[in-house]
Amino acid sequence: MDPDLVFVPPNLPEDIAAGAVLPIDKPANSTSFDIVREVRSLADLKKVGHAGTLDPLATGLLIVLVARPATRLQDAFMYLRKTYTGTMRLGETTPSHDSETAVTESVDTSHLSEAEIRDALEAFVGEIEQVPPMYSAVKIGGEKLYKKARRGEQVERPPRPVTIYDACITDIRGSEVDFKIDCSKGTYVRSLARDVGAELGVGAHLTALRRTAIGDYRVEDAWSLDQLRDAFGM
Template sequence: MLPAATTPPFPFVEGALFLIDKPQGWTSFDVVNKLRWKIRKHLGIKKYKVGHAGTLDPMATGLLSLCVGKWTKRLQELEGLDKEYTGTIRLGATTPSYDAETEIDETYPTDHLDLALLQRAAAGFLGEIEQLPPVYSAIKVDGQPLYKRARRGEKIAVKPRSVRVDRFELSNFTGETVDFTVSCGKGTYIRSLAFDLGEAVGSGGHLIALRRTAVGPYRVEDAWQLEELLEAIGDPAS
């Protein structure tokens, strides 16, 4: 049985699961480090375990699952859960990172696009597919994250991986941007879906907004805002 999200009073000694709505601009490790610092300060100890169950890019917001204390042993139970995302793709341009974190490197025409064409292309990515992860990713090759090598300008051969996409719905096409909802299995890169969709319709594309709305049965509506959680933990226990 999956663990239930923790509510006050927080059982830091026994372990807990926290659902956090990650702010934009924060890395997943920023959130882990901030929560670890707060709990250590609250308990008055030097070491305490905190880990997350699935990275979100700094640009993204939404549901981040963190296990603390003894419950860090349960992270594997959460890492394999299906995920749901919403966001926006910009068409007509690509970037090296497949999102807005790097500069546009090529532009394409978009006059031929309409929502029906995009929806037909999106249907081609449903089911078990082979996906090429972005070179700007945390995947490790020879012990080093790919994004570090990409930032040094190294040429990197990335191997495709099998992923599963259960839902890829598009809406609100403006002529240049389109909104989406994706439900998928473990290891799916939404940035790659954005890039591949643009390639499929001959216009290029990259991700400009992403929000994780669900991980398995856990919903972002039930998550803490980070600052509210830190305030709820409070000052050192007397």
């Protein structure tokens, strides 16, 4: 990867068509493609992509690749480890494993100790097999799973190997559990919340997620959309 292609606030390249890597702080309730579409409009270029999708409810670091010299680096960025902070709610299960869908089952969690909760998360540190959520872009039978899920279908999803390099609980407020994890490409944090809830026997879903780092790149150094619009004179 060429560090000369990475541009952080407040500087943009003189000729963005020559290639640029733009770390952007994605806001909640926007898709990763929404951000790509906006950068395409601002840069007046079609060749724009990103290196790692964030769910609409998630916020944080999205690496946007502008023009061919940057988009060819997509795989290299994708394989960097990711760092997330987030919150899971124990005792409530949803079909999507996050708060985008309604709670379908509620279970009392008052019997759980903080030690049990911490141990349950730490049990997933290392190389694990993870089943992707039905509400995901994984394709089975040539169709994305979320399309099947929206029709009420359930299909077998083969587990995928991922690595959780580190995981810790940062705060516990009743059934609300804040955490931080470092993980590999392909890790679904929603699935991790689901699996922690299953380990504890109470279910769980993700209520907040923020990607704070991709490799050595940090969200603190990323563009906000307003900063980016200003830099483009929009």
